[in-house]
Amino acid sequence: MSIDTLTGRFAALTLLFVALAELFVLIPAVSNFRTDYLQTRLEKAQIASLALLAAPEDESITAELESELLANAGVYNVVLRRDDVRQLVLSSPLPGPVAATHDLRQRSTLRSALAALRQLADRRDEVIRVIGAPVNHAGQLIEITLSTGPLRHAMVEYGLRVLIGSAVLIALTAALLNLAAQRLILKPIRRVIRHMASYSAAPEDARLIIKPAARITELREAESALASMQTTLTQALKQKERLAGLGQAVAKISHDLRNILTTSQIFADRLEDSADPAVRRAAPKLVNSISRAVNLCETTLAFGKAEEPPPTLSRFDLRGLADDITEAELLLLDRAAGPPLVDFVTDISPNLVIRADRDQLHRVLSNLIRNARQAIEASGRPGTIEIAAAETDHDWQIRVGDSGPGLPQKARDFLFQPFTSTTRKGGSGLGLVIAADLVRGHGGRLELLRSDGNGTEFCITLPRGSLGENLADG
Structure with missing residues (x-):
């Protein structure tokens, strides 16, 4: 099971979170075990001391019996306080000084947990004093001394048993969750993936x-x-x-x-x-x-x-291209019956050189100029078509404007959609669509700047860099 799969990550996260949950359970469990261990030593010490106190006053116990009572209780000394009198009931030599005192009458969950963790971390065998309340009100308090070695050993054994049980629980929980995830989540996801793969093979x-x-x-x-x-x-x-x-x-x-x-x-x-x-x-x-x-x-x-072929860029005189197009339009005007209604004005510097596909730009300008001429002719009133150009540090801008009647709202709404933008009977509505495609092929854009009762004006913007640098010069 790879960690890069959803199944693997889900299983890893399940193990991690269950392990964290078990860790939060383990610490209080070990802390409670330590408290119970010390409480049990207090109770055993109390029983041993009460057995001694029940003996006749004129009879004394032997040292062997006292040692046996202390060994059974697991302590070194037992002190009882009754009737405000502190009495050393059982005693034996201490292997060292008392390192710490723990009062079980003042229990705190956080304090007990910290004491248990310190007990596990400290490998030294020291003597500690434990104070508690006698059971059945058999006195005011009981005090014992004992070694921390057996206590720590018992805590470690208990912690290992808990960890082993937790590991089994973690593995079982992870397996069940993974099985549930496989059936409830991953199986439907795989079904979707299969459908997507089969659909992509034949989307129709x-x-x-x-x-x-x-x-x-x-x-x-x-x-x-x-x-x-x-x-x-x-x-x-x-x-x-x-x-x-x-x-x-x-x-x-x-x-x-x-x-x-x-x-x-x-x-x-x-x-x-x-x-x-x-x-x-x-x-x-x-x-x-x-x-x-x-x-x-x-x-x-x-x-x-x-698709249109990619533009083949070359440097050429824009004024010359504009003159070629207007001359061709003038020839058509000369062949028409009656006096020409259209006058051409070219406002382009003779020194302006641009970098573009000359043939494609010829088609773009021809479409725009032809549309403008036909709009003026359709109005029946004389008009002017102006071609102007300017350059900036980033692009060239070519404007084609006319003094015709302007485009109706419907034509403006579907300006660059095929077969819908024509306003002339017999037109195809493809001229502007093709022109816009050719300009986009240069990395530029074709925009309608205005169209009203005073005429229509389009703007062609061609970039000077980036795209042109990646295309071969003609």
């Missing part, structure tokens, strides 16, 4: 969910909590499995649909050269619709990937 199997059956309240509560957790996890895994299957199907459909739409886009571009004025006017709208459909397919495919 609802048959492996534990059924609370423990009789102990705490263990039953633990089993109920485990069953609730397993039920929730199993349902979540099944839902994720269904979503994964649906995602694969959508990804396949989006892939094939994107190829079809790309071909359609090529042919739609040629309609702008048609001789029919109505066809030429409708061609840009058709191209834009197909472009949005292609973008939706590409976005869905990107989101359907298991």
